[in-house]
Amino acid sequence: MRTSVKRRGQGGLPFVFLNAAITADGKLAPATRHFMAFAGQRDRQHLFELRATADAVMSGARTVDLSPVTLGTGGVQYRHARLREGLQERHVRIIVSGTGSIDPDAKIFKDRSSPIIVLTSGRAPAARLRKLRRLADDVKVCGKKGLNFAMALRWLRRKWQVKRLLCEGGGEVNGGLLEAGLVDEIHLTIAPVVFGGRKAPTLADGSGFGRIADALPLTLKSMERVGDELFLVFRVGE
Ligand SMILES: NC(=O)c1ccc[n+]([C@@H]2O[C@H](COP(=O)([O-])OP(=O)(O)OC[C@H]3O[C@@H](n4cnc5c(N)ncnc54)[C@H](OP(=O)(O)O)[C@@H]3O)[C@@H](O)[C@H]2O)c1
Secondary structure, eight states: OOOOOOOTTGGGOOEEEEEEEEETTSBSSOTTOOOOOOSOHHHHHHHHHHHTTOSEEEEEHHHHHHSOOOOOOOSHHHHHHHHHTTOOSSOEEEEEOTTOOOOTTOGGGGOOSSOEEEEEOTTSOHHHHHHHHHHSSEEEEOOSSSOOHHHHHHHHHHHHOOSEEEEOOOHHHHHHHHHTTOOOEEEEEEESOOOOOTTSOBSOOSSOOSSTTTSOOEEEEEEEEETTEEEEEEEEOO
16 A cells, blocks of 8 residues: 655654665665765765755664764855754754664764764664663664654654754665655765665665555656766655
8 A cells, every 4th residue: 555645744744855876776885785985076065965954864773884974064064054044053863773783883973063863663672772872862762663763753853853854875764764655855866887786775675665556656856967977856746
């Protein structure tokens, strides 16, 4: 059955937008999952411009573990842009980890410039929860057996005033949000390279939709070519 798409502000949810660079074969990274900056300079700038419009930026535990990401603002010019738009100078940073398996030595924890929030579930053992509570500024358990994204997003809006949430992957987090019908917009950079590999992460991994009738319809909002890269924006829904 098709999941209904919850729009901006409905039911106390934030507006959720995904941003990813993908290869021409739809991969986020090679099968090793090691971090690889395969898109160009414009893509990097685009990432910081999008972050500058968000109250929170979110990534999955494996992205945070395997990449040198801090999910930061990108510099003073972006912080000034945020202030001009009436946003907080820095967005909050969110890590999704249903079992609490995040590496405590991940680079993001070395940067304390804005709050770090962990969204987890009842599948995280008590010892891991205790460790996470020492590591992060806030830890929220949403759902007993798995992470309930709708519950988590409502809580983020209520407690942390997150009205615009930018999700930067990886494939499993994107898939979970898309399958829950919580994504409003998708920003894609298609880079002119092929990684291949059936085990390489793709834009949306999770369980997926089994039938075309259940697949999420998208509407192309804009398209720009920069060199050999394409920048696409899709609205979720017809
Ligand atoms: N090209 C790009 O734009 C881009 C962007 C981001 C990432 N990447 C790449 O993507 C790869 C990582 O993607 P990935 O799919 O392997 O991992 P991921 O989505 O970053 O993280 C997966 C982890 O997040 C937690 N998680 C995700 N969905 C969940 C759900 N529905 N419920 C509960 N927990 C959930 C789980 O943590 P626990 O195991 O702790 O439960 C899971 O193991 C890396 O290679 C990274 O470099 C590329």
